[in-house]
Amino acid sequence: MNKPVYLFLLLILMSTMLSRGVAQTAKSDSGWSELPPIPDPIGFAGSFAGVSNGTLLVAGGANFPDGGAPWTGSKKAWHDHIFALQKPDGKWKLVGKLPHSLGYGLSITWKDSFIIIGGSNEKGHYADVSMLKFNKDKLSITTLPVLPKPIANTSGVLLGNTIYIAGGIESPDAQNAGDNFWAMDLSAKNMAWKKLETWPGPARMFAVAGALDGKFYLFSGAELVHGVRNYLKDAYQYSPKTGWKKIADLPSAVTAAPGTAYATENSLRIFGGDDGKAAADAALPREKHPGFSKQVLSYSPLTNTWSVADQIPAPAPVTTTLTIWNGNVVIPGGEVKPAVRTPKVLMYKTIKH
Template sequence: MVIPSVVTAQHLTAKWEWQFLASIPDTMGYAGAYVGTVNNYLLVAGGANFPDGIAPWDGGKKIWTDRTFVLKEKEGKWQECSPLPRRMGYGATVSYEGKMYVAGGSDHEQHLDVLYEISWNNSTQDLGYRLIGKLPVPLANCASVRIGHYWYILGGIRKADAKTAENSCWKLDLRTPESDWIPVAVIPGKGRMLAVSADMDNQLAVFSGVALENGQREYLQDAYLLGSDGRWEALPHVPVAVAAGTGPAYYDRGLRSVFVFGGDDGSLANSNLKDAHPGFSNRILQFDCTQREWFCYSDMAVPGQDKIWVPVTTGSVYWKGSVVLPTGEVRPGIRSPQVLMGNLILDNYEN
């Protein structure tokens, strides 16, 4: 695919190298799982799939889960742990000081406003849960990122049949996670769900997403940065939409660049390809924060494999020196238990 106005980033002596970690112990995998770390272990919790193997366009029923999986080491195997307090997915996640927090999302009946703290019990070698608060409103399909000790949640939708998406932005001080959420200036442009957020050099950035016009999807390419004065500044548009891309995006301090992995550009959204859908983008986009310019960095690939399925509607985690993209949706209605791990290899450089 030729992308107008995108320059291949050949000026960098660097490359991404990808490999697979052990797959989560589920034959299908899940979309919308809460992904993060607890006690420096990788945690995948909740989400939904179609366990009967029937595609949604053939009448398959989407089922939410409360299952949780923990990976302690990169070379290890996943351990299934105590389930979430409820079946849920498609919400916001953050990790902070050994604990993981999950907020909002949905279940089979409604969108949620719950806020749980997840911790690790060394005695039982298992997870513990504590309901500590609520979001200001029910939200699912929102973006989420931590900057310092603040957790930001952006956009989303309040109910499954929403006709418009939210342009709200909230933050929570994780030093006192039972305190109230603080409103932040609303995101400019159209309300959006499935956006990609980033910590861009200690500033909040949001890219792309999907707007709803009377329930109809519009794929967005605009991007914004929240300044120190509390106002949003427009950034150069993303070359192609990256809706539902793995988030938050990865920021590399040495390169002063944000990397966005995969996403749905919307080009096949109305194609009705069903089982013939080729999968979502495996493109890596790089935003150079110094030049304020986007580059098409490369495509994601694993040595020895002609094609890898890059997931959407899942989280990305910087864990033990690598970016990890666990499970997620690889084609419409199709999940995968695979777990991708990427490393940015740079000559004469330390992050």
């Protein structure tokens, strides 16, 4: 082989290897990966999720066990299982059961405990609050003060040692969403729920809550008026010292996005959600639903502005929980289209800005 041809082929080979290296780096730097899937072929929506003593716990939820949908005659089933994953490359284990089947409530991780608040099943909505602890392969469940009213499809977050809860619906046949705003200090000697002043906007369910720099945030959700949903883009900030104020609207609704919002050092991020566009298209058959938003929206309190920070690289789930495990965002299961669940567990490498 003459020298010019040899050099030409060598350059092609080096270019190919370099291109492959760049592609591999881009893939590994994307921030997204998957944990072992939930051990169910269908998956669940409305599951609770949290962390106790370094173990990821996923509990309850609902699905259509035959893989169908309400409009095909399938019946929704609620579940009481509690699954545990002790390391990212491990296997899920069934470690216990909830006091009863339950889903669509609020999940809070506090210290070494995972707290389950409210929720619903085929019998109705609940005001129960349970604290789960998992340690040395043993699960314990204790009860905390009940909510002022039963609630499901709510939003909330931990701010310091205090749980804040906003909105939801009180019963399966509720015609209007709630404007409830409750708080309970977990460090108080005599824990009790307090009713607080509500936000200066519509009542809502399926909102997204967040906490940053000592303030509570309420984003989007759906207003329910006489049983009809209105997808919301408004947002509010609450200071325990000064109360509520309205902040910049979202670019689009993020109804039922995995909650809570993820807090970076100076922003709050919301992963996906239902923007309501498909719901507004009456001519769109349910089986042709395109899925939910894949945008990761970022809110900056400093500038009171929104931006698109990332894209979810898989079908984006709603009606599920966002929790932090080993410093990373974890989104287990959820609903990727109406009535369609997923057993996938998404993980996003967190950022510091």
